Amino acid sequence: MTENDRTLPPEALDDWAAVLRERFALAEDDLPIALILDLARDVANGVARPAAPFSAFVAGLVAGRAGGSPGDVRAVVAAISELALAHRSDPGT
Numbered sequence: 001m002t003e004n005d006r007t008l009p010p011e012a013l014d015d016w017a018a019v020l021r022e023r024f025a026l027a028e029d030d031l032p033i034a035l036i037l038d039l040a041r042d043v044a045n046g047v048a049r050p051a052a053p054f055s056a057f058v059a060g061l062v063a064g065r066a067g068g069s070p071g072d073v074r075a076v077v078a079a080i081s082e083l084a085l086a087h088r089s090d091p092g093t
Contacts, residue, residue, distance in 0.1 A: 029070045039077045046084030055080050 017031045039059060040052040047055075059076045066072040 032070070032073060035074065035077055039081055042081040043084040046086075046088035051084075055084070 013033050017033060020026060021028070021031060036056055036059075039056060043055040044052040059073070059080055063073040063076040066076065
C-alpha cells in the first residue's frame with residue numbers, strides 16, 4: 001500500500017464506518033466522521049499532528065464517561081477543539 005492509498009477523502013471513510021458500525025453494533029449517529037475529522041484538524045494545527053489521534057481517543061474516553069450520547073460527544077469535541085485553538089494562539093506555547 002502506498003502513502004497515497006492511505007490518504008482518503010472524508011467520504012471514503014463511509015465504508016470503514018459501516019464496517020465499524022456493523023462489528024460493534026453502532027448507530028449512524030455514533031460515528032460523526034466530519035466532527036472527528038474537524039477535531040483532528042484543529043488539534044493538528046493548534047497543537048501538533050501526533051496530538052490529533054491522542055485527542056480523539058481522549059474525546060471518546062471523556063464522552064463515554066459523561067454518558068456517551070451524541071450530545072456528550074459534541075460537547076467534549078467542542079471543548080477539546082477550543083483548547084487546541086487557544087493553545088495555538090497562546091504565545092507561551
